[in-house]
Amino acid sequence: MKLAALQKHMTRAVMTPLTPSEHMQRRAPGGGDMRRYASRFIKPNSRLTSFERLEIYNRQYWWRLLASMREDFSGLQAVLGDRQFEAMSKAYIVDCPSTSFTLRNLGAKLEAWLRKHPKWAGKKQQLALDIVRLEWADIEAFDGKSEPALRPEDLAAAAGGNIKLHLQPYIQLLDCKYPVDDLLLAVRDSGEDSTVASNAFSESKKRRRVRATAQLKPSEIFLAVHRVDESVYFRRLDREEFEILHALRVGKTLDNAIALGFRKSKMPVERRAATVQTWFQHWATLGWFCQTQQKPGKH
Amino acid sequence: MPGSRFNGFTDYGIGIGLRSPHYEHILTRKPVCDWFEIISENFMIDGGRPLRILDEILAQYRVVQHGVSMYFGSAEKLNREHLKRLKDLVRRTKTPWVSDHLCWGSVDGRYTHDLLPMPYTFEAAKITAQKVREVRDFLEVPIAVENVSSYAEFHVSEMTEWEFLNEVVERADCGILLDVNNIYVSSQNHTFNPLDYVNSVPAERVAQIHIAGHSKYRKYILDTHDHPVIDPVWKLYERAIQRVGHTATLLEWDDSIPSFQEVHDEAMKANKFLSSTLLAKAV
Numbered sequence: 001m002k003l004a005a006l007q008k009h010m011t012r013a014v015m016t017p018l019t020p021s022e023h024m025q026r027r028a029p030g031g032g033d034m035r036r037y038a039s040r041f042i043k044p045n046s047r048l049t050s051f052e053r054l055e056i057y058n059r060q061y062w063w064r065l066l067a068s069m070r071e072d073f074s075g076l077q078a079v080l081g082d083r084q085f086e087a088m089s090k091a092y093i094v095d096c097p098s099t100s101f102t103l104r105n106l107g108a109k110l111e112a113w114l115r116k117h118p119k120w121a122g123k124k125q126q127l128a129l130d131i132v133r134l135e136w137a138d139i140e141a142f143d144g145k146s147e148p149a150l151r152p153e154d155l156a157a158a159a160g161g162n163i164k165l166h167l168q169p170y171i172q173l174l175d176c177k178y179p180v181d182d183l184l185l186a187v188r189d190s191g192e193d194s195t196v197a198s199n200a201f202s203e204s205k206k207r208r209r210v211r212a213t214a215q216l217k218p219s220e221i222f223l224a225v226h227r228v229d230e231s232v233y234f235r236r237l238d239r240e241e242f243e244i245l246h247a248l249r250v251g252k253t254l255d256n257a258i259a260l261g262f263r264k265s266k267m268p269v270e271r272r273a274a275t276v277q278t279w280f281q282h283w284a285t286l287g288w289f290c291q292t293q294q295k296p297g298k299h
Numbered sequence: 300m301p302g303s304r305f306n307g308f309t310d311y312g313i314g315i316g317l318r319s320p321h322y323e324h325i326l327t328r329k330p331v332c333d334w335f336e337i338i339s340e341n342f343m344i345d346g347g348r349p350l351r352i353l354d355e356i357l358a359q360y361r362v363v364q365h366g367v368s369m370y371f372g373s374a375e376k377l378n379r380e381h382l383k384r385l386k387d388l389v390r391r392t393k394t395p396w397v398s399d400h401l402c403w404g405s406v407d408g409r410y411t412h413d414l415l416p417m418p419y420t421f422e423a424a425k426i427t428a429q430k431v432r433e434v435r436d437f438l439e440v441p442i443a444v445e446n447v448s449s450y451a452e453f454h455v456s457e458m459t460e461w462e463f464l465n466e467v468v469e470r471a472d473c474g475i476l477l478d479v480n481n482i483y484v485s486s487q488n489h490t491f492n493p494l495d496y497v498n499s500v501p502a503e504r505v506a507q508i509h510i511a512g513h514s515k516y517r518k519y520i521l522d523t524h525d526h527p528v529i530d531p532v533w534k535l536y537e538r539a540i541q542r543v544g545h546t547a548t549l550l551e552w553d554d555s556i557p558s559f560q561e562v563h564d565e566a567m568k569a570n571k572f573l574s575s576t577l578l579a580k581a582v
Contacts, residue, residue, distance in 0.1 A: 001455050003423045004374035010415065011406040043452045045490065047518040053451040056519065061411050098410040101368040101381045102340045145345035170346060230348035 006041055013037065013054055014061045015097060017090050022062075024055035065093050068103045072139060073110070074191060075131040075184040079124055088120040104143075107136055127216060130176040134184055134234070137172035137225040141232045144170030147290035155284045165257075165289050167249050172225040175242060178216045181223055181234040226286065240265050241279055245288075301545045305441050305474025306506035307395030311547035312573065313566050314363065315559075318552070322352050324559040325360075332563065334361040336549045337392070339399075340368055343384035353391070362392045363507070363547070365476075366399035368410065369434060371444060371467075372417045372427045373403040382437050389438050396506055397434075398443040398476040401427065401464060416449035419456035419463035428470030435473065443474035443506040446496075448484040448513070448522035460485065461496045474506035477543070479535040480528065480551075484513050484520045493531075497538050505543040510536055510569060511551040525554035527565050533572075540572045548573065 001009070012029040019025055028037035038050040045053075069089040070077060077085040096109045111132045114121065121128035146168050155165075222242035224235045237245070244261035252260065258276060267275065283289065301310045314334040317325075324330070335356060342353050356362060369381065389397060402414040417423050435442045446464055458466070468475055477500060479493075486493035510533075512526030528536075528550070540546065550566035 001418075002374075003372075003418065003420065003426060006418055006453065006455065007374050007403055007406050007415075011409065011411060014411055014413070014415075015409070041453055041455070043454055045452075045488075050451075052518070056450040056521075057411075057413060057415065060413055064412055098412060099408050101378055101410060102343065103412055104344075141347075143344040143347035143349060146347075227347065230351050 001041055009037075009041055010054070010057075014057050015094075016058065017094060018059060018062050022059065024051065024058045062090075062093075065098070065103070065106065066090070068106050069093070072107050073132065073135050075135050075180065075187050076110075076128060078183065078187045079128050079131055080121060084120065088114075091117070091120070104139065107132075107139070111136060126218070127178045127180070130174075130178045130180045131183060133174055134176065134180045134223070134225070137174055137223075138184075138232055141170050141172050141225040141227060144168075144172075146170055146227070146287075149287035150284060150289040150291060152281060152284040155280065155289060162253050162255065164251060164253055165248050166291070167245060168226075168288055168290050170227055171245075171249075171288055173237075173242060173246050173249060174223040174225065176221050176223065177218050179219050179221050180216070181221065181236070183216055185234075224288075226288065228286065240267060240275075244276075244279070245283075300503055300505055300543050303474070303503065303506065305396065305443060305504055306547060307441055309395045309547070310545070311361065311363070311395075311507075312545075313569050314547065314549040315562055315566050316365075316549060316551050316553065317356065317362070318556055320556050321559040321562070326352070326355055328559075329359060330559060330563065332360060334363055334547070336363050336365050336551075339364045339366040339385055339388055339397070342391075343381075343388055350391075357392060362394060363549075364388065364392055364394040364397045365445075365549075366397065367414070368404060368412070369399040370402065370404045371399060371430045371434070372401060372423060373405050373430075374426060375405060375407065377430055377433060378405075378408075382434065386438055389440055394440060396441040396443055396474065397438060398445055398474075398507060399434075400447050401444040401467060402447045414447045416447065416451055416453075417463060418453040419458045419460060421457060421466070424463060424466040424470060427467050428473075431467070431471035431473050435471075441474055441506065442471070443476040444468065444471075445476035445478050445509065446481050446485075447478075448481040448488075448520075450488055450519055450521075452489055459491070459495075460489075461499045465499065465501060468501065468504050473504070475500060475504045476507045476509060477505050477539060478509035478511070479539055480509065480511040480513060480532050481522060483529075483532045483535055484522045487520045493535055494538060497535055497542065500539075500542070502543040505539070505546055507547045507549065508536065508539060508543075509549055509551055510566075523554055524551045528568070533568070536569065537572045540575075545573055 016025050016029055024034060026034050028034040035051045038054040042050040042053050044050045066089055092110060092113055096113055098106050111129060114129060114132060118125045222237040222239055224237055226233055226235060240261045244257045247257035247260040262272060302308045312333040314336050315332055317335040317337045342349055400414050404411045404413050404415050431442055482493045482496045510528050511524045512528055514521045514523040548569045552562050
């Protein structure tokens with residue numbers, strides 16, 4: 001068997017989902033008996049059959065990728081529950097196996113995939129989509145590119161209606177139907193606390209809190225997922241703030257961005273100028289504007 | 300070997316794998332450590348905390364890059380995006396050599412994120428060596444290939460693992476990252492004498508050595524990097540050092556990671572063997 005053929009053969013088996021008891025399937029890819037399939041290219045030894053030797057790699061693959069899903073999407077896991085999350089993750093990995101050299105990108109297609117497969121979240125579809133978007137934004141913001149920031153005084157000097165201000169590539173802007181920032185912080189808080197020895201009462205209280213938060217009622221929020229001193233933060237925005245920042249991100253001029261921001265605003269006109277000035281000061285202080293525009297890097 | 304073309308003519312001593320639970324200790328206490336090995340893929344990113352920490356480490360320590368997903372042995376072409384990002388990192392760290400595994404792990408652009416074992420065939424050796432050369436030419440640094448732990452063998456194999464390793468490194472004219480723990484794990488899983496392996500490696504090509512712990516199961520041993528190094532592995536290390544001389548040595552500890560001090564103490568046990576080579580040289 002040539003190298004390319006052997007590798008395709010083995011990969012198909014390694015990527016075949018495990019049985020519910022976490023063993024390799026008896027049925028080979030494309031049908032037939034997996035024992036015969038394995039014995040065609042793997043030698044047995046005195047302790048392990050070909051099937052058992054291949055099963056070691058099959059298990060490692062699934063355990064490693066499922067662990068990565070759990071690590072990256074603990075919020076979605078809280079929304080769906082452990083069992084449903086695991087089943088969904090398996091289905092996702094089968095449909096969207098990793099195509100990157102790093103597991104960081106394993107969840108890159110999860111939002112789009114979940115939209116196509118609403119059965120996994122059922123009635124919680126919107127909540128699930130919102131939390132996935134936030135968790136992916138968190139990953140992107142964590143190690144996204146940053147450019148030299150414009151200081152507030154640079155911004156003042158550059159003032160003029162036709163200028164284009166560029167947002168830092170690492171900043172992620174989200175509009176969500178649910179307050180998923182609260183949910184994710186509660187989930188993470190619960191995860192962190194669980195490593196510390198604590199009594200059963202507080203453990204159960206924490207679980208109840210996460211469950212309760214996972215039953216969130218819809219409430220539209222706007223978020224900037226950003227970094228301060230290389231730590232990721234979720235900052236809630238007013239709708240107008242979000243619209244302005246979004247318009248700047250897609251390349252609108254300052255004038256146009258502000259106009260778009262207040263297109264549907266109920267804010268009294270006389271308050272707008274001062275409010276916008278305050279926002280821009282905050283954003284500049286946080287280093288959100290940069291000198292050149294780079295799209296967030298793809299891995 | 301000290302100061303060879305396979306390790307950029309450096310003479311590094313004992314290093315430790317740089318892992319996130321130790322960042323704070325390293326940056327605040329500044330412990331003495333000859334060098335750190337980083338997992339390249341963890342830093343092939345655009346920005347943020349990992350790169351800032353790396354820069355702080357680079358300001359104080361020597362760093363060598365070790366990769367886990369180049370997949371020299373995959374039949375498919377190299378991933379150009381991977382190579383570009385790796386080269387950016389090489390420029391940042393000024394690593395004297397780059398290592399990755401003698402294995403495969405991707406097919407048709409789909410990644411298993413595992414170090415899958417090679418079939419030991421001449422065809423595979425030729426393909427693998429060609430890719431090692433391509434990577435070296437692109438990165439412009441010496442490459443060392445690491446032997447992996449394995450749990451399966453293939454019917455098509457035409458030679459032993461060590462013969463295959465030798466075939467690849469001769470064809471590619473590259474260095475070896477000799478992992479003595481992996482030799483031990485594979486020797487137990489495939490029933491061969493690990494000394495035969497250590498004794499047949501071309502000593503002049505060994506750029507670096509890995510030591511680590513592993514986990515024993517009922518029917519096989521798994522390379523888990525979550526325990527101290529066991530005595531039989533130290534014995535292999537001793538033999539390797541006798542053959543290759545004072546060589547950059549790194550302790551890997553990737554799971555159930557204890558304190559920095561504990562990892563450091565474990566790594567420093569290698570000094571017993573390394574110092575004997577210096578003594579022998581002095582005599």
